[in-house]
Amino acid sequence: MKNRKIYNRISILRKGRGISRKELARKIGVNFQTVGYLEREEYNPSLDLAFRISEFFNLPIDMVFSTKPMKSIEKILMEKETNKNGKTTE
Amino acid sequence: MEKQLSKGYRFFYVVFNLAMLGLTVFSLMWTVIGENRILFLFPGFVALGLLLWSMIKIYFKTGVWSFVHRKSEHMDERELTVARKSLQKAYSIFAVVVLSLIVLSLLSITIFDSGTFIAENTSGLWIVVAGLIYLAHSLPAAVIVLQESRLDFK
Numbered sequence: 001m002k003n004r005k006i007y008n009r010i011s012i013l014r015k016g017r018g019i020s021r022k023e024l025a026r027k028i029g030v031n032f033q034t035v036g037y038l039e040r041e042e043y044n045p046s047l048d049l050a051f052r053i054s055e056f057f058n059l060p061i062d063m064v065f066s067t068k069p070m071k072s073i074e075k076i077l078m079e080k081e082t083n084k085n086g087k088t089t090e
Numbered sequence: 091m092e093k094q095l096s097k098g099y100r101f102f103y104v105v106f107n108l109a110m111l112g113l114t115v116f117s118l119m120w121t122v123i124g125e126n127r128i129l130f131l132f133p134g135f136v137a138l139g140l141l142l143w144s145m146i147k148i149y150f151k152t153g154v155w156s157f158v159h160r161k162s163e164h165m166d167e168r169e170l171t172v173a174r175k176s177l178q179k180a181y182s183i184f185a186v187v188v189l190s191l192i193v194l195s196l197l198s199i200t201i202f203d204s205g206t207f208i209a210e211n212t213s214g215l216w217i218v219v220a221g222l223i224y225l226a227h228s229l230p231a232a233v234i235v236l237q238e239s240r241l242d243f244k
Contacts, residue, residue: 030166033242042239043168 003044007070011039013057028052094240095152103148104232110141111228115221123214149231153243158230172234179237180229187225191218 014024014035021039025032029052037043038053045053045065054061063073071079117134121127149155158177162170199205208215235241 031169034166034168036242037168046167049167 004067005041006044006065006067007041008038008053008065009070009073010035010053010064012072013059013064014039017057024056027056097236100148100235100241103144104235107141107144107148107228108232110137110144111221111224113137114141115217119214119217122217123211145228148235149228152235152241154231154234154241155228157243158234159227172238173230176230176233176237179233180226183233184226184229188222191222 010024014021021035022032025035028035028049030049034043038045050061050065054064057064114134114137117130117137120130121134124130145155157169158173160169160173162173165173195208199208234243
């Protein structure tokens with residue numbers, strides 16, 4: 001059976017924290033090439049690894065991984081802000 | 091980021107390496123058991139040199155050789171998957187090669203009555219055994235070189 005593609009925000013989150021692929025790899029217990037594969041979405045992590053990654057970033061798992069293409073966190077926050085402002089003006 | 095080798099380049103080196111293995115085994119076997127030994131000795135060593143050169147170029151320098159020979163405790167989940175897939179394919183190919191060699195030997199014994207010749211020249215068979223040992227070790231690496239989209243194994 002062909003696996004579904006799992007999308008993620010690892011690259012953005014890692015860059016946001018200012019850490020290298022090697023550092024992240026060491027923290028989550030994989031080789032640094034695997035971080036590259038994860039960031040390029042060429043490899044679907046196991047559930048255990050997905051949890052380790054989201055625990056490292058201190059975020060819920062669905063903020064890091066998704067089965068649908070992911071919007072950037074900034075975009076989501078901006079949308080929330082717009083919705084909020086829209087509701088207040090009403 | 092390291093420059094990736096093209097698929098054509100990889101294919102060429104893998105095929106070249108296997109061709110040199112075949113030529114080395116053939117030439118050195120006839121050097122050991124043939125009548126005109128010196129005729130096969132030179133091409134045998136040239137092929138052996140080219141075999142080692144292509145092996146260094148495509149398996150050692152890319153890090154694939156050390157990857158397929160790494161202990162599983164030192165691999166992460168993605169690497170284990172890659173290694174398992176390559177070993178599975180390599181095992182199938184190796185089984186076909188060995189079974190084909192056995193069938194060919196049996197056919198040559200039955201059709202050409204070469205049993206006595208083979209029995210008298212067992213020293214040549216050691217060259218074939220050495221070739222098969224190399225093949226068994228290099229096939230998983232060859233599968234990875236041909237199938238993986240990126241060769242990030244250093």
